[in-house]
Amino acid sequence: MNEQAQKARAIVTGYHGRPLRIMEVCGTHTHEIFRQGIRSLLPEAITLISGPGCPVCVTPTAYIDEALWLALEQHVTICTFGDLVRVPGTSENLADARSKGAKVQVVYTQLDAEAYAAEHPDEQVTFLSVGFETTTPGACLAVKRAAAAGLTNFSLLMANKTMPAAYLAMADSCDAYLYPGHVCAIAGTSVPESLVKKGISGVVTGFTASELLTALATIITKAQSGHPFFANCYPRVVRPEGSPAAQKLVASLMQPCDCEWRGLGVIPASGMELRPEYATYDARQKFRIPPQQGRPNPACRCGDILRGACTPPDCPLFGKVCTPETPVGACMVSHEGACSAWFQYGGKF
Numbered sequence: 319m320n321e322q323a324q325k326a327r328a329i330v331t332g333y334h335g336r337p338l339r340i341m342e343v344c345g346t347h348t349h350e351i352f353r354q355g356i357r358s359l360l361p362e363a364i365t366l367i368s369g370p371g372c373p374v375c376v377t378p379t380a381y382i383d384e385a386l387w388l389a390l391e392q393h394v395t396i397c398t399f400g401d402l403v404r405v406p407g408t409s410e411n412l413a414d415a416r417s418k419g420a421k422v423q424v425v426y427t428q429l430d431a432e433a434y435a436a437e438h439p440d441e442q443v444t445f446l447s448v449g450f451e452t453t454t455p456g457a458c459l460a461v462k463r464a465a466a467a468g469l470t471n472f473s474l475l476m477a478n479k480t481m482p483a484a485y486l487a488m489a490d491s492c493d494a495y496l497y498p499g500h501v502c503a504i505a506g507t508s509v510p511e512s513l514v515k516k517g518i519s520g521v522v523t524g525f526t527a528s529e530l531l532t533a534l535a536t537i538i539t540k541a542q543s544g545h546p547f548f549a550n551c552y553p554r555v556v557r558p559e560g561s562p563a564a565q566k567l568v569a570s571l572m573q574p575c576d577c578e579w580r581g582l583g584v585i586p587a588s589g590m591e592l593r594p595e596y597a598t599y600d601a602r603q604k605f606r607i608p609p610q611q612g613r614p615n616p617a618c619r620c621g622d623i624l625r626g627a628c629t630p631p632d633c634p635l636f637g638k639v640c641t642p643e644t645p646v647g648a649c650m651v652s653h654e655g656a657c658s659a660w661f662q663y664g665g666k667f
């Protein structure tokens with residue numbers, strides 16, 4: 319551990335001031351804080367809350383139902399990142415649909431899905447497009463490439479989300495955010511900086527033990543002033559302007575829209591949709607997907623966990639009925655999910 323990290327660790331472990339609630343917005347932060355043993359170092363005065371930063375977790379049940387309808391009723395080939403295959407819909411998941419004969423292909427990038435569509439012109443191919451600022455440029459690139467190639471069998475089922483509105487929606491749940499490093503690398507720091515004027519504090523951080531401890535120590539130190547603050551503790555990756563090229567690409571193909579988040583409901587202007595000129599690549603419009611029920615298992619508390627209203631061990635199914643092998647909710651399926659992290663690494667109960 320370098321000298322800076324040792325100093326940060328001393329500040330964190332030695333803190334006995336007023337209680338501070340710190341929300342990790344990013345699911346990878348949640349996992350890394352557990353995995354690197356940082357959670358076990360925290361004094362009683364620090365409470366870490368897992369926020370809505372896992373893209374699979376915040377995708378609502380109705381979205382899975384839409385994908386199931388496409389796969390089973392329209393015989394569309396679904397291309398998706400692996401985690402979504404096991405996320406429960408209202409009555410089944412995509413793995414169940416695959417066992418009934420539906421075509422469900424796991425891909426590693428959006429461009430893999432576009433390439434699959436190009437190689438299979440006899441199939442209609444829909445990519446399950448979830449994620450935040452980090453993954454949306456890839457979806458745009460896939461649509462741009464499909465348009466250039468004149469593909470008519472490729473579309474996106476969109477649930478892409480953006481963070482700024484969620485920061486505002488969750489502001490009362492914590493005293494400071496650990497802002498997501500990857501999102502800020504794309505979007506820049508102007509939003510979290512501007513939130514200071516609204517009384518919202520936080521620091522952006524990376525993923526090493528040194529970076530995470532430095533960020534926590536910075537929050538502890540700056541919170542003593544009693545004034546809202548922002549700091550960029552990940553300057554080796556995050557620049558104030560973010561990635562102008564990625565921002566320009568997204569703005570040319572997509573526009574903001576209202577969007578439903580699991581546990582948080584519909585947050586105005588928190589999602590992205592394709593611009594009208596690219597509507598032919600929008601699976602909802604292309605296939606006229608009817609409204610879906612979207613009923614999660616009533617015993618699952620993913621919604622409460624994503625709001626910071628409880629922790630995974632508060633769920634009666636946690637570790638008993640619901641495990642990574644037998645997930646009942648999205649937060650246990652995703653490798654970025656809070657329930658998965660708590661199950662895998664334990665923690666400060």
Ligand code: SF4
Nearest residue numbers: 619620633640647657
């Ligand atoms: S433990 Fe399982 S059932 Fe409980 S909240 Fe987490 S994902 Fe849902």
